[in-house]
Amino acid sequence: MSVADQPLAAYSASMPFAEAPEVTFSLVEVTLTLQGTQLLLEVSDPDKEKTPAPRTAGQHDEDGRGLAVIAALTNQWGYDLRRYTKCAWATFPLPAVTPACSA
Template sequence: MPEPTTFRIPKHPRSVPEARAQVRKALADWGLPPELAADVALVATEFVTNSVRHCEVTFSLVEVTLSLQDGQLLLEVSDPDKEKTPAPRTAGQHDENGRGLAVIAALTNQWGYDVRRFTKCAWATFPLPEVAPACSG
């Protein structure tokens, strides 16, 4: 089983594509299917975007961790603003924002957040694909 992967990026909008690329690379290095990697990268993008947009701690970093636990992939995105927690809302038909957490709910087994000692951590779990037994010939 691969070791967890953790990286930090500046809390800035131009860091979001970098986070998505690093998630995709880590999952490709682990040999996970491209479909799963695309879903995890999209959820990571949503969580990182929320941290960038809502964290009010100046000059902070956003931390992204990927790990495999109990047959699932765990994605964690942390920032130091413990006051701004994720809250689903209903987006109007013409609203440009407000659908990210609905997308996250649709793509994950489960998602939530924890307030930790120094950070708030949004997390999501994804099922790992079954590995087909090798065919014997």
């Protein structure tokens, strides 16, 4: 595995997430991985019952816009059900970078 395929960052136990009205806490893990000319974003949580699905948010809704934003910015997105978690993922194209100075 090359350096470009190594995870850039992974955060887990320090990111509790509470949902209302009944307050339940879950651990959310966010991983960014550089894959050649793409950035892979993965967000895992233990709620396998609530899978991501595009929907139209109402004017006063507090949620329902996330996947529209992701779809506008990504090459592709989806989710996988894993043994203990659900993992939503998206790939973002990266621009070509030209070094400011060359040796």
